[in-house]
Amino acid sequence: MFFDRASNALGHGVGAVLVSPERDHYPVIAKLNFYYTNNVAEYEACVMGLQEAIERKIHVLEVYGDSALVIYQLQGEWETRDSKLIRYHKYVSKLIENFDTICFTHLPREENQMADALAMLAAMFKVCTDVKIQPIMTNLRECPAHCFSVEEEVDGKSWYHDIVHYLKFQQYPKQSSENDKKTIRRLAMNFFLDRDILYKRSRDLVLLRCVDSTEARRIVEEVHEKICGAHASGHMLARQVMRAGYY
Helix, strand or coil: CEEEEEEECCEEEEEEEEECCCCCEEEEEEECCCCCCHHHHHHHHHHHHHHHHHHCCCCEEEEEECCHHHHHHHHCCCCCCCHHHHHHHHHHHHHHCCCCEEEEEECCHHHCHHHHHHHHHHHCCCCCCCCCCCCCCCCCCCCCCHHHCCCCCCCCCCCCHHHHHHHHHCCCCCCCCHHHHHHHHHHHCCEEEECCEEEEECCCCCEEECCCHHHHHHHHHHHHCCCCCCCCCHHHHHHHHHHCCEC
């Protein structure tokens, strides 16, 4: 079980997720509509996750959280002095009796992303009563959707050939429909032609140079082969290439 809390200008939320040995995920979230401290919110998230585990009749549980205070207090390594937290600690101790085996482990915040995202989700919208939401299905996409895929022209021309031709000669491809012509005119408004070099106007007014597949492959190879120099880290070098204006 992973748990966390989150807060922003829209509200405060807590989230927990149960992960089975088969890697099935069972999320649960709640919005806090009362005054609380950060540590109280962390305990609320932990309690919510434990209650969900009890309802699912789970008897062996590993609990992970990024709150050092809550984890180490529940481990018995830190003393609980705050009067509000003492009551939470006692309540969690009673919940623990429902498990045959349970352990608490502290982990870095960056390794608690799902619980953090669930808590943030709860904090970002307002609800008046209990709201039941169907489980969120998260899939991994290995390739872009068809409408966003860019393939090479079967005639060997670059993807921006028609735009360049229109900007140069104000002419459309043969057999173009009225809708095709309208689309080309709309697209051409976002491009700038300097001699034979086409640039795309970005939102911050930076001109991005348009390249075909051959030139794009050459640029990527040069970057990876460090022809551009190794004075910067790989991440910074990639950013510099993007800022250089290739599209």
